[in-house]
Amino acid sequence: MDHAAPRHAGGPRSFVERLRDGDEIAHVVTLTFAALILLITSMLVYELWVNSHLSRAQFGWNFFWTQTWDPIFEHYGAAPFIYGTLVTSIVSLIIAVPLGLAAAVYLAELAPRNLSDSIAFLIDLLAAVPSVIYGLLGIFVVVPAVRTTIGPILINTVGNVPVIGRFFKGPNYGVGFLTASIVLAIMIVPFIISVSREVLLTVPREQREAALGLGATRWEATWKVVVPWARTGIMGSIFLALARALGETMAVTMVIGNDPKIRESLFASGYTIAAVIANEFTEATGDLYLSALIELGLVLFLMTFILNGLARILIVATERGGGRPT
């Protein structure tokens, strides 16, 4: 660092000197940007809150469990959409997490480094594909597959199992919760793989070597030592994937059937919050109608907030249990 003026030996630096050093400016600038993000988020919530006041005043808490969505008679309820959003997100995670984690473990631990790098590059490209393309993939590939192949197989096998069988019964038209979950799973798997792989690669070699040195097999070393070490990062990737699944609009609306009803069967058609807002917002004419749609947006924001909060709690709780020493 060059200074024209001489520094005081020891002792506190003057304001001008701190300014010239750049510390103050860096401090102020970075603080402003961080505050800006919070400010934008609060403005978003504020706008959602204010613009949904008509609907909140009219329906109150009943909005959360009313099952009708009727723009003509002006009865609005969020229940079918909350149900659809939760079901598609959870089922897509059930499909994507084992797949993604297994792939990440393979790429980080077992594959030769160049293969791992090139496949990881391709997977990162997958994460960048626009969701409409996944929607088209859904319509032309997944929907017929579920209607003609996957659906009948599941109905005949899992459909007869006592407890979970009820989710695999009923008419199967190809579009529905299961198809939407499959398409979502395809979309979120790249996030899980790419972040988990990065995190697994940062696990220190000493950990692996120590485990192998103590007589563990390759698999035991990976599963019992390496993966738990990277647990926080992996869970972070899962919650990132969940966040994407909750908000996904276009791909879901093309394959879910867009029917605001709560039904048990995974083959039934349903609706999600993001899909209904995308479908009905531009043509919504009445003030109450618009307000109800905005309130749905507020509900989605709340759901994301709560789920992320739970994620934080889960991470903190398991951090105490093991993994990287804090």
Added chain:
Amino acid sequence: MRKSLLVAFLILGLAATAGAQSGTVLLNAAGATFPYPIYSKWFDVYHTAHPNVQINYQSIGSGGGIRQLLAGTVDFGASDGPMSDEQLGQAKFKILHFPTVLGAVVPTYNVAGITGDLNFTQKALAGIYLGTITKWNDPEIAKANPGVSLPNADIVVVHRSDGSGTSYIWTDFLSKASADWKSKVGNGTSVNWPVGLGGKGNEGVTGLVKQTPGSIGYVELIYALSNNIPYGKVQNAAGKFLKADLAGVTAAAAGAAKDMPEDFRVSITNAPGATAYPISSFTWLLIPAQISDATKRDAIKDFLKWMLADGQGFNESLSYAKLPKPVIEKEKKAISLVQ
């Protein structure tokens, strides 16, 4: 070098602003997506004929068009459905409706073994969409199609998931076809459909119908014609089964012209007349009755006159039906109400 570049930019800038001030009229409009192709064509052709008038149209949807008009951010709006009394009451100024083109909605289906056109009675369509008629070989459908062997398959109903003028026309027709539908569901751009899957846009509905055996859906006539999608015949008020075409749609408007209210806010579904196609509708331009800016007012009035005369000549090439003569005459008189 830098200085001369700066001077050049300044001159360009001045020239641009000077050009803008020399009598160009810029009109902003927004609204319905259904007539967007014909409106683009009209505004383009009109601009070539009148280079000082520039009309900028954003197809953000009928709902958006009405909202922007009420907020005063556009000079005029466009909507597939007429504004309700409530909406007109909310406006700070009087709004006039001018029908521009006609559209129609057709039923499209995918039934195993059926290649020809199926006939649908009004009760059949209402029953199918209410969920009371669930099989293809139901007597209501079978009696209209003697000699056709309909399978004992489930009917999969497909409707629009997005709010749209097409749904408005379809539900308006069903409300007239069935008192049950009118009381349980009603008509609008988005309704609480009793049964069925929702597809986004005409493309979504067509995609679902093509892929799902035993399904029935509804699409715009123009979409069906330009994409060669097979569609069925619908029974009109006179009892005849008609396959939709541009002439039938114009006949529907002509049939309804006699009893048309002065403000043109009328539904022409189920219009009287032997050749009238029952599932037709106008689409309207929403013009404020009082326009303070004289140049804008004259430009709008001139455009409306042009639209009713030369403009109609472009309709058929884009598969929109023309307005019938009685309606055109009525509208020409109504232009004088814009002041």
